[in-house]
Amino acid sequence: PPLFIITPTYKRPEQLAELTRLSHTLMHVPNLTWLVIEDAYKRNDLIEELLSRSGLRYQYMVAPMPVEFKNKTRGPKPRGVSNRNKGLQWIRQNAKSGVFYFADDDNTYDLELFKQIRYTKRVSMFPVGLITKAGVSSPIVRNGVFSGFYDGWIGGRKFAVDMAGFAVSVEFLLLRPHAVMPFKPGFEEDGFLKSLSPFEPKQVELLATNCTKILVWHTQTKKNEPSLPIDMNKYNNSNLIMLKK
Ligand code: UGA
Ligand code: MN
Secondary structure: HHHHHHEEEOOOOHHHHHHHHHHHHHHHOEEEEEEEOOHHHHHHHHHHHHHHOOOEEEEEEEEEOOOHHHHOOOOOOOOHHHHHHHHHHHHHHHOOOOOOEEEEOOOOHHHHHHHHOOOOOEEEEEEEEOOOOEEEEEEEEEEEEEEEEEEEOOOOOOOOOOHHHHEHHHHHHHOOOOOOOOOOOOHHHHHHHHOOOOOOOHHOOOOOOOOOOEEEEEEEOOOOOOOOOOOOHOOOOHHHHHHHH
């Protein structure tokens, strides 16, 4: 079955590095379409070039975060939600079968993950390695049976999972025309999985050897200040002018 990888991305100093690393992971995965959706109003030539050079089958789209959220000064923002909904829309219009997975641009993926999620019938789940105190986010499995969720923050969620912790069958999605990700910080995964109703946690397909293996890590690249512009007068005709474009 074909795999569709939905990757939200946005402009910041580490963006090209993250996308380089992720593209090099995905180059090892057969029968894949990479949906790269940037939180921006227009596409960036450097990213188009990176994607083209990867040789991957890809779609590069933009989906800006609505300004009401972007301009928020306090509290968390719904990061990557516009992007993912755009990816879902593309799948509804272009895919008939297969499996999709939300892969943030900064996480770390074991190639074994893609082998396993490809056979998802409805919704599959698996542990996500965290770099926070909790250490892991995972379905709890007792005697081979789903029996709850472990996460650093449960927050009254029906599906207390990480964005990187589940994959969904395309056909399953297509039978649920109203499924969508809400603009609710902290509740994006829960809201989306609830919108796949009828679907209950006990129907989850447990991967990664009954959720005993970590095949994906929710890594984060340290944020730094943006680099300074180059002094055009001082470095005119030098490679630095090109490099800093
Ligand atoms: C966690 C979750 O794993 C994300 O899926 C979730 O969107 C996010 O929290 C949230 O709810 O805010 P985290 O590592 O904290 O992830 O978030 P980021 O990696 O900063 O962002 C998640 C994705 O959205 C990334 O692929 C990122 O490139 C993208 N993003 C982030 C945007 O498109 N726009 C932004 O303004 C920020
Ligand atoms: Mn992240």
